[in-house]
Amino acid sequence: MIKGLELNIMNLTEMTDELRTEVREFIKQELVAGSFIPQCDSWLGGNSLEFTRKLGQRGWLGMTWPKQYGGHERSALERYIVTEELLAAGAPVAMHWIGDRQSGPLLLRYGSERQKNEIVPLLARGEAFFAIGLSEPDSGSDLASVSTSAKKVDGGWLLNGSKVWTSGAHHAHYMMALCRTDKTDKKHDGLSQLIIDLSAHGVIVRPIRLMTGEHHFNEVILEDVFVPDDMVVGEVGNGWKQSMAELAYERSGPERFLSTLPLLIELVRVLQQQELNERNTIAIGGIIARLITLREMSLGVAGLLEKGITPDVTAALVKDLGTQFESQITEVTRLLVNTSHLPSRIATLYAEAILHSPGFTLRGGTTEILRGIIAKGVGIR
Secondary structure, X not given: OHHHOOOHHHOOOHHHHHHHHHHHHHHHHHHHHOOOOOOOOHHHHOOOHHHHHHHHHOOOOOOOOOHHHOOOOOOHHHHHHHHHHHHHOOOOOHHHHHHHHHHHHHHHHHOOHHHHHHOHHHHHHOOOOEEEEOOOOOOOOOHHHOOOEEEEEOOEEEEEEEEEXXXXXXXXXXXXXXXXXXXXXXXXXXXXXXXXXXXXXXEEEEEEEOOOOOEEEEEEEEEEEEEEHXXXXXXXXXXXXXXXXXXXXXXXXXXXXXXXXXXXXXXHHHHHOOOOOHHHHHHHHHHHHHHHHHHHHHHHHHHHHHOOOOOHHHHHHHHHHHHHHHHHHHHHHHHHOOHHHOOHHHHHHHHHHHHHHHHHOOOXXXXXXXXXXXXXXXXXX
């Protein structure tokens, strides 16, 4: 049961086996070369421009996108395989993560031809990166209460406000920002999405550091930032619907339950060096059973997204259960081994998981908000 942990349980077809083997061999070569050290939460904290460029050269960015816009027209399942193998290995994928996961697909769905032709190919090559401009200092979890405003001026929009918890804004080229372009009685109306050039005049990026000193999050201050008309995404006033579609991409991926998988893999290796007792076997078996279930759910959402369906409720459910699972791996580690006398490798991963865990149930929507979405979706009032 335990020996199959490293995602061998997830092989699906002969076609995908070949790709999975290719990705694993690439990861093995990179580990031997010392190009990265596996870490927990690598999709948030693992920044390596060189590694991202290598993925782009191999065609592992923008995998499902049209070739016309720099993509590779591969299946959602193939992309899923590459994604989960990189996450399971704790590879440094944070640089391109947001652009590949949601900004690119959003532009392909709602963007103009100019945006598709000029920006999307850069994302597929790993030459441009996005940040997400949704949360604001005074909005809490009420996304529709955003106060960042865009005033119409000649040739574009003048933007004022601030965004917070913007992962990777310090190295991103663009930020996809939700802002208010019209004041209405209904707070979900009058919102639009604008692409902000983060090098533009009036943009200030301030770091928000974790207790470890790590720098992933930022506050982005916007003071009279000019955004040209051709950087509006989709229709003016359609921002809420578009943002919900974007969040479906964000909430349902394997990163929502694989952030701490490197710790689980290392835990199993440590336990294998000891005598496996019934308690350990049951605990690990329960974790793996939940992992398989979450993966099946996440794959289902990926299939719906590929068909152009926006599965808000299902995506919220995967994110809620997935982030609980990530913390459960940390708790199981604490229960099964003496954390005060851990070997150095698992001790590092355990510390990373503990220090990053407060963000698991916050980023991408808090647990309370997600459960509200689920309740409404199934008709609970």
